[in-house]
Amino acid sequence: xxxxxxxxxxxxxxxxxxxxxxxxxxxxxxxxxxxxxxxxxxxxxxxxxxxxxxxxxxxxxxxxxxxxxxxxxxxxxxxxxxxxxxxxxxxxxxxxxxxxxxxxxxxxxxxxxxxxxxxxxxxxxxxxxxxxxxxxxxxxxxxxxxxxxxxxxxxxxxxxxxxxxxxxxxxxxxxxxxxxxxxxxxxxxxxxxxxxxxxxxxxxxxxxxxxxxxxxxxxxxxxxxxxxxxxxxxxxxxxxxxxxxxxxxxxxxxxxxxxxxxxxxxxxxxx
Amino acid sequence: xxxxxxxxxxxxxxxxxxxxxxxxxxxxxxxxxxxxxxxxxxxxxxxxxxxxxxxxxxxxxxxxxxxxxxxxxxxxxxxxxxxxxxxxxxxxxxxxxxxxxxxxxxxxxxxxxxxxxxxxxxxxxxxxxxxxxxxxxxxxxxxxxxxxxxxxxxxxxxxxxxxxxxxxxxxxxxxxxxxxxxxxxxxxxxxxxxxxxxxxxxxxxxxxxxxxxxxxxxxxxxxxxxxxxxxxxxxxxxxxxxxxxxxxxxxxxxxxxxxxxxxxxxxxxxxxxxxxxxxxxxxxxxxxxxxxxxxxxxxxxxxxxxxxxxxxxxxxxxxxxxxxxxxxxxxxxxxxxxxxxxxx
Numbered sequence: 289x290x291x292x293x294x295x296x297x298x299x300x301x302x303x304x305x306x307x308x309x310x311x312x313x314x315x316x317x318x319x320x321x322x323x324x325x326x327x328x329x330x331x332x333x334x335x336x337x338x339x340x341x342x343x344x345x346x347x348x349x350x351x352x353x354x355x356x357x358x359x360x361x362x363x364x365x366x367x368x369x370x371x372x373x374x375x376x377x378x379x380x381x382x383x384x385x386x387x388x389x390x391x392x393x394x395x396x397x398x399x400x401x402x403x404x405x406x407x408x409x410x411x412x413x414x415x416x417x418x419x420x421x422x423x424x425x426x427x428x429x430x431x432x433x434x435x436x437x438x439x440x441x442x443x444x445x446x447x448x449x450x451x452x453x454x455x456x457x458x459x460x461x462x463x464x465x466x467x468x469x470x471x472x473x474x475x476x477x478x479x480x481x482x483x484x485x486x487x488x489x490x491x492x493x494x495x496x497x498x499x500x501x502x503x504x505x506x507x508x509x510x511x512x513x514x515x516x517x518x519x520x521x522x523x524x525x526x527x528x529x530x531x532x533x534x535x536x537x538x539x540x541x542x543x544x545x546x547x548x549x550x551x552x553x554x555x556x557x558x559x
Numbered sequence: 560x561x562x563x564x565x566x567x568x569x570x571x572x573x574x575x576x577x578x579x580x581x582x583x584x585x586x587x588x589x590x591x592x593x594x595x596x597x598x599x600x601x602x603x604x605x606x607x608x609x610x611x612x613x614x615x616x617x618x619x620x621x622x623x624x625x626x627x628x629x630x631x632x633x634x635x636x637x638x639x640x641x642x643x644x645x646x647x648x649x650x651x652x653x654x655x656x657x658x659x660x661x662x663x664x665x666x667x668x669x670x671x672x673x674x675x676x677x678x679x680x681x682x683x684x685x686x687x688x689x690x691x692x693x694x695x696x697x698x699x700x701x702x703x704x705x706x707x708x709x710x711x712x713x714x715x716x717x718x719x720x721x722x723x724x725x726x727x728x729x730x731x732x733x734x735x736x737x738x739x740x741x742x743x744x745x746x747x748x749x750x751x752x753x754x755x756x757x758x759x760x761x762x763x764x765x766x767x768x769x770x771x772x773x774x775x776x777x778x779x780x781x782x783x784x785x786x787x788x789x790x791x792x793x794x795x796x797x798x799x800x801x802x803x804x805x806x807x808x809x810x811x812x813x814x815x816x817x818x819x820x821x822x823x824x825x826x827x828x829x830x831x832x833x834x835x836x837x838x839x840x841x842x843x844x845x846x847x848x849x850x851x852x853x854x855x856x857x858x859x860x861x862x863x864x865x866x867x868x869x870x871x872x873x874x875x876x877x878x879x880x881x882x883x884x885x886x887x888x889x890x891x892x893x894x895x896x897x898x899x900x901x902x903x
Contacts, residue, residue, distance in 0.1 A: 358801050
């Protein structure tokens with residue numbers, strides 16, 4: 289369970305996250321959506337303990353993350369960053385094993401329990417064939433799966449993902465989110481994620497929170513939020529929700545008159 | 560990685576070769592010199608001291624080996640190991656391939672301290688207070704860099720590195736001014752700055768050993784943390800690494816060890832930046848492999864360089880820093896080429 293209480297994060301005089309309250313029930317998936325600059329990344333980074341809030345607090349499993357040491361926090365919350373740093377020359381296995389740092393500490397090496405945990409995650413995410421590969425040589429999809437594996441190896445009850453599908457093709461986007469969904473359903477992991485793709489946000493999350501200018505604008509069941517007229521208003525774009533095989537597909541609709549395109553195209557061909 | 564050898568076996572081979580290199584360096588350091596003393600007789604003398612057989616060395620030869628060559632050898636091992644491991648540690652702690660042990664101002668601080676001693680204290684030779692002032696200067700320089708750039712530890716290391724550049728430039732210009740203003744002692748200052756193991760004695764070895772061994776142990780133990788740090792500060796923290804504390808510990812240990820070495824032997828360049836890179840080219844990017852091997856390779860490399868420095872133009876000596884670069888640079892270029900070919 290994640291409880292965000294009146295969280296405020298500033299950068300200089302700019303307020304990035306403004307008194308946000310948010311509760312994510314255990315074993316559920318909450319996705320934060322919002323236009324660029326809404327404060328999504330800042331919010332999840334604050335939940336992961338990477339940003340010190342000016343006000344408010346973040347609680348996980350009834351414990352305040354604020355005063356926690358890095359090591360204790362890393363055993364409660366794991367982060368999949370938006371742009372993970374890929375260290376060249378590191379094998380996939382070793383990269384995933386970094387997730388156990390908070391468990392075995394820095395002076396003692398990995399214990400057999402740590403190795404078991406790493407092996408188990410690598411097996412579950414079908415990374416066995418890649419274990420010896422250099423992470424820098426992986427494809428986008430493989431790499432992102434490896435980053436998720438590292439987060440899962442931390443063995444935390446909460447996993448925070450910041451735009452985990454960035455740079456992936458549609459198949460790998462779906463595959464990655466299914467994999468995270470399985471963790472929620474099978475292992476009871478609590479997920480807080482940010483996503484730009486409203487369709488995927490609607491299909492995978494239990495709950496969606498719409499953030500704009502650092503404030504929570506909408507907060508509710510995924511099906512309701514994607515249909516709320518406020519959503520299109522905040523994105524300043526026309527949106528339609530189409531149901532395909534019982535699932536919501538959110539489609540942006542162009543509002544510029546089509547004639548303009550035709551005209552430009554014809555002058556283009558005339559040249 | 561680059562060649563057909565599986566990495567684990569490659570690391571084992573590299574470890575054996577590095578250990579042999581250290582043994583070779585020890586023998587070369589004891590047996591090679593202007594006074595020819597056979598290697599067998601040196602080993603015989605060593606064994607006789609352990610109660611096996613009889614020594615065939617004359618008292619003079621024994622003095623040359625154990626009072627001149629041996630402390631110089633030990634100093635070379637300590638200095639080479641320390642400079643190399645500090646360089647490797649900084650490269651990891653600051654995630655900067657150009658980092659070397661002098662990154663935060665140790666060299667310029669020690670240079671200024673030593674120059675003050677050499678210029679202000681009258682008399683022949685190097686004044687006894689020189690190492691003390693060099694050490695104090697080195698630690699003061701790092702301290703100032705730390706205070707100016709310390710806030711950079713939280714977010715980015717760029718600030719700390721730039722503070723090091725600023726402090727180094729300032730102290731170097733002060734040192735140069737002082738050096739130029741006292742033409743009489745210019746040669747002494749110059750020779751000190753180039754670095755040399757010639758002044759090594761058992762007492763100077765005893766003085767720096769605790770700092771150097773302590774610093775080496777801390778750096779090698781930090782290897783696991785440096786491996787985590789290779790994913791950057793933010794991700795490291797999310798993985799549970801106390802980034803700020805790790806960097807502070809590493810900087811304090813490396814600075815103490817490097818300052819101790821520099822105060823005893825002057826500024827020896829090249830070892831600290833090239834040895835860790837050379838080791839990395841062979842055994843890969845994990846600091847748990849790089850740092851222990853760097854200790855061995857750095858120690859062996861500096862002793863071999865010193866053996867060359869004191870024999871090539873005997874009885875006069877080449878500056879050690881010149882030899883390290885002259886020998887080290889081509890070796891490094893060959894390694895780079897070999898790695899490039901293997902990577903294809």
